Amino acid sequence: MTATVSEEGARWRPGSWRAAPTAMQPRWPGKYDLATIARDLGEAPDLVTATEIETLADGIARAAAGEALIIHAGECAERFDAVSAPGVAARMGQLRELGAGLTGSRVPAVVIGRIAGQYAKPRSAASRLLVRGSGVTEIASYRGDIVNDVSPDPLSRTPDPRRLLRAYHHAAATMSLLRAHAVGHSGVSTGVFTSHEALLLQYEEPLTRLRDGTWLNTGTHLPWVGWRTAEPSGGHIEYLSGIGNPLAVKVSAGTSPATLADICRRLDPDRRPGRLLLIGRFGADRVAEALPALADAVRGAGHRAAWMCDPMHGNTFTGPHGRKTRHVEALLREVAGFVRVLTSMDIPVSGLHLEVATEAVTECVGGPGGPDLEGLSRRYTTTCDPRLNPRQASFVVAETHRLLWS
Template sequence: MTGVITHETAQWQPDSWRSAPTGMQPVWPDEHELPAIIDELHAAPDLVTAGEIDALARGIAQAAAGDALVIHAGECAERFSAVSAADVAARVAQLRELGDELTGKRSPAVVIGRIAGQYAKPRSTTTRLLVRGFSVTEIASYRGDIVNDVAPDRLSRTPDPRRLLRAYHHAAATMSLLRADAVDRAGSRTSVFTSHEALLLQYEEALTRERGGSWLNTGTHLPWVGYRTADPAGGHVRYLSGIGNPVAVKVSAGTSPSTLAEVCARLDPDRRPGRLLLIGRFGADRVAEVLPALADVVRNAGHVPAWVCDPMHGNTFAGPQGRKTRRVADLLREITGFVGALTKMGVPAAGLHLEVTTEPVTECVGGPGGPDAAGLARRYTTTCDPRLNPRQAKFVVAETRRLLLR
């Protein structure tokens, strides 16, 4: 199902994004070092295969038709320090468990991890102020391990292009462990596919190769674009428009129906089932209001996407001491509104997109195993956004299954 190069797309090249306005790209201090690193990435082996990409596209097409469910979950931002056999095995086991929980093992689960490449993070501001006593220092924002380090000092936060290579090698190590897990589970009906936000386009371009008559991003099965970079005329959408992978788009309450229609037209001109995964992140108070018009314009344009609910990013607020958090109750309200709105329209609700961790963190409020607002500090370890701990994640998925099976 990977796309073939047609006359219309023949002029697209992996670097076509460079002629479009493109935000969220780091400014590397040493631009002279970057070309050699990009050349090395160009020569690096593929991380995923065309056959695997096709298998994911078939699964997404099934979910869009209501014949399967998607669980798309994982860390907010992967860390280079978290690539070990034990760590990856725990994350894969969690993904498989959540897939089984969502479907009740009654229908196929399309299991997609934010794994083996989720190293870049978009940030609203490029710098932040570090206050220590009477001293105030401006440092660069943490933008994921692929760009800089989380340690709050100027040296650690300086973008380092060598981290692009480190990201590739950590992703390769993770893929190796994923494949070993698949071999150990020979005969299992559930594969785990990889995904990450295709944010740093120089990195994505370097891993884009012509395979079997199609340009493929060979660094991940499912690249996706966030709501900050989903400009239909922008570089991120232009990049995704030319690759044959299935692609995902974050859709927010601020996305207009006309903008979404244009994004979908650029990414899915052939209206190909399995091409689009649309991830709604509206907020519990807005989902019922804004989703119907968005789903309607997409359907009327002839696209058949899999609509997946991200109940996390639209429900973030500042808790005690300024810690970002989310209420499990709000997540469930958004999921309920999401499923209800699509069900009324006769459009399948295709699954969930969650930020989760295998650790017993206290970052989201409520639910089993979750703290109240005052207890967030007990085990708040995220480098970016608050994640569900294993008990909370399983609870949210189980409640979603009950909604879907009504």
């Protein structure tokens, strides 16, 4: 359940993050009036409801107690031009199938999509060099459709804050399609819960509204913070600390137990069930060494967090011709290690986090329907990270189900 604003929390405001160092924010050109854009966003209708947010929190609490399983899956980075009735229907159908495959009807499935807002991407470098013929041009990195365009030229890569409004309208259209497809299929009016990385706080802030005494991010059910921005004293943690939505945090092998305990304290001071979803992304070779101390620190501090495995992001490597990829075998090794560690600690495994495509892409190596390294180029269409194709995703989910219930 969401919490009402306490006396201490009353000092928090959606813009409190501005007083803290905040990473991964683009440098918007000065010719645009950001205040006008923020005002327009602030006047836009809510995309999700308080009831839906509470329902998701209840589902996460059940998963943390071992009474449900979460599937959290979708695109690495949504594209504006991908919003269509057939496309959204395909994504919703895939999410439901993955949820059913993970649980096998043994426990309820909590289905969360990286959908209706996953438009921003953090980048390790602000720019890159583009080689064309005999010339070399420096262009800004692609930061997702909410910031700039994927086309590799200086003009397209210039951050454009008007895209914040475009992102909202594309998310709203996606939500409308989700609700339309969900009629008669779910007790939740969206059919699936929505989630995105709360990376661009100038977008999240205007969509944060006071509803029945609680500050809620009304742009998504589950905002999450990535490992690059999970700094306890940073702007992203400051922002998330004041909203009543359930929250997810990416946890890496480089996260120290003390840091994670500090993050949990900031985000979950009341130790509320359903408040925190911790997404481990360690890598197959590091999960066994990194996870035990982190899980012990969270439990020792009294947080009833749900732990789910993201086997994608810790297992990325560069293949031929500079293409990033992941090997399905490494994904399964990480899942197996994750399950083994938490089971030995008597902590429920709460679910699985995947980046998936609805098309038969060739971006990850191995598994059914997957290419070898030389075959990556056949249908490598991602604008950012490599995704599993449907057959690979179903295989990983089926193997995870086997590990959980064998």
